[in-house]
Amino acid sequence: xxxxxxxxxxxxxxxxxxxxxxxxxxxxxxxxxxxxxxxxxxxxxxxxxxxxxxxxxxxxxxxxxxxxxxxxxxxxxxxxxxxxxxxxxxxxxxxxxxxxxxxxxxxxxxxxxxxxxxxxxxxxxxxxxxxxxxxxxxxxxxxxxxxxxxxxxxxxxxxxxxxxxxxxxxxxxxxxxxxxxxxxxxxxxxxxxxxxxxxxxxxxxxxxxxxxxxxxxxxxxxxxxxxxxxxxxxxxxxxxxxxxxxxxxxxxxxxxxxxxxxxxxxxxxxxxxxxxxxxxxxxxxxxxxxxxxxxxxxxxxxxxxxxxxxxxxxxxxxxxxxxxxxxxxxxxxxxxxxxxxxxxxxxxxxxxxxxxxxxxxxxxxxxxxxxxxxxxxxxxxxxxxxxxxxxxxxxxxxxxxxxxxxxxxxxxxxxxxxxxxxxxxxxxxxxxxxxxxxxxxxxxxxxxxxxxxxxxxxxxxxxxxxxxxxxxxxxxxxxxxxxxxxxxxxxxxxxxxxxxxxxxxxxxxxxxxxxxxxxxxxxxxxxxxxxxxxxxxxxxxxxxxxxxxxxxxxxxxxxxxxxxxxxxxxxxxxxxxxxxxxxxxxxxxxxxxxxxxxxxxxxxxxxxxxxxxxxxxxxxxxxxxxxxxxxxxxxxxx
Amino acid sequence: xxxxxxxxxxxxxxxxxxxxxxxxxxxxxxxxxxxxxxxxxxxxxxxxxxxxxxxxxxxxxxxxxxxxxxxxxxxxxxxxxxxxxxxxxxxxxxxxxxxxxxxxxxxxxxxxxxxxxxxxxxxxxxxxxxxxxxxxxxxxxxxxxxxxxxxxxxxxxxxxxxxxxxxxxxxxxxxxxxxxxxxxxxxxxxxxxxxxxxxxxxxxxxxx
Amino acid sequence: xxxxxxxxxxxxxxxxxxxxxxxxxxxxxxxxxxxxxxxxxxxxxxxxxxxxxxxxxxxxxxxxxxxxxxxxxxxxxxxxxxxxxxxxxxxxxxxxxxxxxxxxxxx
Numbered sequence: 032x033x034x035x036x037x038x039x040x041x042x043x044x045x046x047x048x049x050x051x052x053x054x055x056x057x058x059x060x061x062x063x064x065x066x067x068x069x070x071x072x073x074x075x076x077x078x079x080x081x082x083x084x085x086x087x088x089x090x091x092x093x094x095x096x097x098x099x100x101x102x103x104x105x106x107x108x109x110x111x112x113x114x115x116x117x118x119x120x121x122x123x124x125x126x127x128x129x130x131x132x133x134x135x136x137x138x139x140x141x142x143x144x145x146x147x148x149x150x151x152x153x154x155x156x157x158x159x160x161x162x163x164x165x166x167x168x169x170x171x172x173x174x175x176x177x178x179x180x181x182x183x184x185x186x187x188x189x190x191x192x193x194x195x196x197x198x199x200x201x202x203x204x205x206x207x208x209x210x211x212x213x214x215x216x217x218x219x220x221x222x223x224x225x226x227x228x229x230x231x232x233x234x235x236x237x238x239x240x241x242x243x244x245x246x247x248x249x250x251x252x253x254x255x256x257x258x259x260x261x262x263x264x265x266x267x268x269x270x271x272x273x274x275x276x277x278x279x280x281x282x283x284x285x286x287x288x289x290x291x292x293x294x295x296x297x298x299x300x301x302x303x304x305x306x307x308x309x310x311x312x313x314x315x316x317x318x319x320x321x322x323x324x325x326x327x328x329x330x331x332x333x334x335x336x337x338x339x340x341x342x343x344x345x346x347x348x349x350x351x352x353x354x355x356x357x358x359x360x361x362x363x364x365x366x367x368x369x370x371x372x373x374x375x376x377x378x379x380x381x382x383x384x385x386x387x388x389x390x391x392x393x394x395x396x397x398x399x400x401x402x403x404x405x406x407x408x409x410x411x412x413x414x415x416x417x418x419x420x421x422x423x424x425x426x427x428x429x430x431x432x433x434x435x436x437x438x439x440x441x442x443x444x445x446x447x448x449x450x451x452x453x454x455x456x457x458x459x460x461x462x463x464x465x466x467x468x469x470x471x472x473x474x475x476x477x478x479x480x481x482x483x484x485x486x487x488x489x490x491x492x493x494x495x496x497x498x499x500x501x502x503x504x505x506x507x508x509x510x511x512x513x514x515x516x517x518x519x520x521x522x523x524x525x526x527x528x529x530x531x532x533x534x535x536x537x538x539x540x541x542x543x544x545x546x547x548x549x550x551x552x553x554x555x556x557x558x559x560x561x562x563x564x565x566x567x568x569x570x571x572x573x574x575x576x577x578x579x580x581x582x583x584x585x586x587x588x589x590x591x592x593x594x595x596x597x598x599x600x601x602x603x604x605x606x607x608x609x610x611x612x613x614x615x616x617x618x619x620x621x622x623x624x625x626x627x628x629x630x631x632x633x634x635x636x637x638x639x640x641x642x643x644x645x646x647x648x649x650x651x652x653x654x655x656x657x658x659x660x661x662x663x664x665x666x667x668x669x
Numbered sequence: 670x671x672x673x674x675x676x677x678x679x680x681x682x683x684x685x686x687x688x689x690x691x692x693x694x695x696x697x698x699x700x701x702x703x704x705x706x707x708x709x710x711x712x713x714x715x716x717x718x719x720x721x722x723x724x725x726x727x728x729x730x731x732x733x734x735x736x737x738x739x740x741x742x743x744x745x746x747x748x749x750x751x752x753x754x755x756x757x758x759x760x761x762x763x764x765x766x767x768x769x770x771x772x773x774x775x776x777x778x779x780x781x782x783x784x785x786x787x788x789x790x791x792x793x794x795x796x797x798x799x800x801x802x803x804x805x806x807x808x809x810x811x812x813x814x815x816x817x818x819x820x821x822x823x824x825x826x827x828x829x830x831x832x833x834x835x836x837x838x839x840x841x842x843x844x845x846x847x848x849x850x851x852x853x854x855x856x857x858x859x860x861x862x863x864x865x866x867x868x869x870x871x872x873x874x875x876x877x
Numbered sequence: 878x879x880x881x882x883x884x885x886x887x888x889x890x891x892x893x894x895x896x897x898x899x900x901x902x903x904x905x906x907x908x909x910x911x912x913x914x915x916x917x918x919x920x921x922x923x924x925x926x927x928x929x930x931x932x933x934x935x936x937x938x939x940x941x942x943x944x945x946x947x948x949x950x951x952x953x954x955x956x957x958x959x960x961x962x963x964x965x966x967x968x969x970x971x972x973x974x975x976x977x978x979x980x981x982x983x984x
Contacts, residue, residue, distance in 0.1 A: 704962075715970070715973070752901060858949070867912075868934065872916065
């Protein structure tokens with residue numbers, strides 16, 4: 032019997048779970064509020080955008096393969112570099128980070144779901160529709176072309192006359208909303224949903240870095256929200272924030288962008304630190320060296336991360352005092368980061384190290400990321416930065432930390448948790464091929480770019496003249512990019528082949544799992560834990576293993592489990608925002624069609640979109656979701 | 670949790686009904702987190718305003734524009750509405766839904782009064798002072814900062830209005846109580862932001 | 878939850894002592910006084926500008942402090958995390974404001 036009506040008397044829960052309306056197929060994915068399914072949605076959507084961003088990178092590298100190349104024109108090149116950066120950061124790696132957080136965090140802290148399953152779904156759908164809006168620009172009059180930093184005045188309507196930058200501001204605004212929602216959700220989840228006995232200082236490192244990352248999201252994203260609003264108002268309403276002629280100031284944009292933008296870098300890298308801190312102890316069969324110093328270092332990095340933004344702006348002329356201040360604060364970040372590097376090394380030291388695919392990525396991460404960190408300290412020196420600024424040295428630096436750091440971490444994490452997410456082990460053989468092609472390609476692409484930068488090659492130029500000794504290094508760089516592409520294709524092949532295999536991964540497929548997610552089946556049932564586990568120490572499962580126990584000790588008897596209802600409202604709300612965004616973006620256009628001009632120029636489309644979104648919010652508020660229950664007898668069947 | 674639900678079914682309420690269930694506690698906590706983010710949002714808007722406050726582009730300056738009596742009236746109204754929403758929560762804690770509803774209604778009416786004054790103020794500036802969004806960097810920053818606050822007030826009015834309707838229909842229980850508590854937090858926060866707006870925008874604008 | 882006692886009539890006798898409105902009225906009057914001082918200082922004119930800035934900011938911060946403490950219950954126990962996150966928010970907001978005052982324009 033399919034029953035959709037909410038149960039009004041919640042003191043009498045539904046007797047059986049299957050009385051609740053269950054969606055199948057596409058509707059199941061649209062209406063799901065299960066963190067494990069949302070994780071998979073994040074993974075596919077993030078993977079799709081990662082692929083698009085990767086293709087853009089390949090096109091950029093093909094254009095730069097030789098001097099005076101005419102493969103792309105300058106305009107298209109500008110659009111590609113802008114979209115490559117924006118897509119990779121906001122739509123590629125951040126969603127994949129959220130995929131891993133969603134898949135793993137509730138399991139690691141012994142929770143049945145996140146604190147706000149509805150908001151979790153809403154965060155995903157707003158991200159997806161923001162990303163779709165941004166990428167619609169390719170077929171609706173041209174992509175944004177002012178660089179991923181969208182510096183004014185280049186990004187103002189005077190110099191950027193297409194709708195490209197509008198797609199950037201509105202698309203990122205919507206996607207950013209989703210990220211903020213996700214951040215708040217994970218903060219609340221980690222604060223209130225931990226299993227009995229799991230104190231803060233017993234949380235796995237990945238839970239800690241997720242917690243701190245979410246806090247950075249909470250405090251950094253509102254700044255870019257405002258920045259994007261200001262730029263949108265300048266471009267669409269004719270405001271003067273960045274219009275020098277009317278008293279505006281373009282440097283203000285740079286400040287606001289980087290007050291968000293620098294913490295954003297730590298939003299990206301801290302989860303990778305967490306992933307590495309999970310993989311290395313597992314495959315060294317040792318507990319993480321210096322756990323509390325790791326926690327301390329993570330907090331310190333987050334704190335310092337808000338005080339260094341102006342190191343992106345040394346050349347704007349802030350003056351010697353500000354430049355010195357921001358140089359010193361930037362160099363300080365090397366201290367907690369160094370603590371982490373040494374802790375990982377000391378964890379491996381004397382351990383029974385097994386080089387599985389995840390551990391290869393983790394081991395490759397350490398030296399690669401350290402190189403990126405070292406060039407970071409070089410760039411932190413303000414006088415030297417005047418030479419490095421806007422050269423390929425900077426491009427090499429941030430690709431070392433983001434690709435060599437974060438992307439290697441993500442590949443490691445995906446290989447590590449894949450059996451937990453999908454119940455199937457990825458092929459170790461193909462995984463190792465992925466690692467070697469990817470990391471070789473990576474160093475080929477970006478190591479030479481340090482020298483290109485030092486030799487004076489500017490970033491963001493669409494071509495260069497011959498006979499400046501740039502030719503060979505650029506050729507090597509492009510070949511390396513192709514190799515990274517091959518590595519990614521091997522990974523996709525691995526995913527495809529694995530998906531044809533039957534589900535059969537063990538609860539603890541790596542055999543040395545230390546944390547709670549390895550104490551339950553792969554993939555976990557809808558309710559995760561039949562009985563909430565009792566946590567008796569750091570590395571909860573490992574502690575039980577060393578005590579000779581088969582699994583976790585339950586903290587509660589088997590009982591009825593309350594579950595949230597599936598709902599399409601998050602999807603509908605995001606569609607509403609999407610429509611409102613498009614409507615606002617084209618509100619000043621002449622469509623040459625009376626009807627279209629009427630509905631856009633009078634903000635009717637915007638109003639309809641907002642009505643859909645706010646109407647859905649009202650529905651959500653007025654009709655309470657009492658959820659449904661899974662009864663003990665069904666748990667036995669499962 | 671079960672206890673709280675049972676009490677709600679009996680028509681009685683626990684002492685702090687907003688925190689009686691895990692869902693309620695989560696909601697209150699997450700709303701605090703959200704307000705932390707809101708602080709940054711308004712902080713950035715204030716920063717923008719402060720950076721551009723003297724960039725009048727030969728248009729009206731703050732000193733020429735602002736009339737203190739109007740601002741004082743708006744301030745007083747919003748301050749009183751913050752007090753009435755405190756009384757609303759006190760009535761909620763005493764399990765007096767009718768009193769609660771009345772205080773919420775008064776809060777909404779005061780909010781509407783504040784919003785009316787703001788709309789009047791903006792329309793005066795636009796019609797008589799030739800001070801619009803596009804006049805100068807100062808005008809853009811002024812309208813964006815104060816307008817964002819006004820939009821928050823408008824959202825709060827609609828929100829509390831919907832909660833009043835729900836209160837009449839569903840009564841006061843462990844599901845409606847956290848919603849009302851959170852909306853009161855929101856309303857206080859709006860008041861706190863206004864304290865900074867009247868100080869930084871209006872009074873310091875007059876001082877120069 | 879168990880501290881409420883069931884009376885024979887089925888009503889509930891609370892063991893809690895509900896706070897009265899007095900405290901909040903005091904906070905309200907305090908806020909009004911601070912606001913009046915701020916407005917009066919500006920309306921009267923003739924106050925030294927840099928002194929006025931400090932006076933106005935002190936009035937605003939005091940008022941916000943008291944309202945958040947009493948009206949938003951931040952002074953009550955069990956509010957450690959909210960306080961922590963509000964401090965975080967105000968810290969980043971303050972960073973933005975320092976930026977706008979010192980590092981946007983060339984002097």
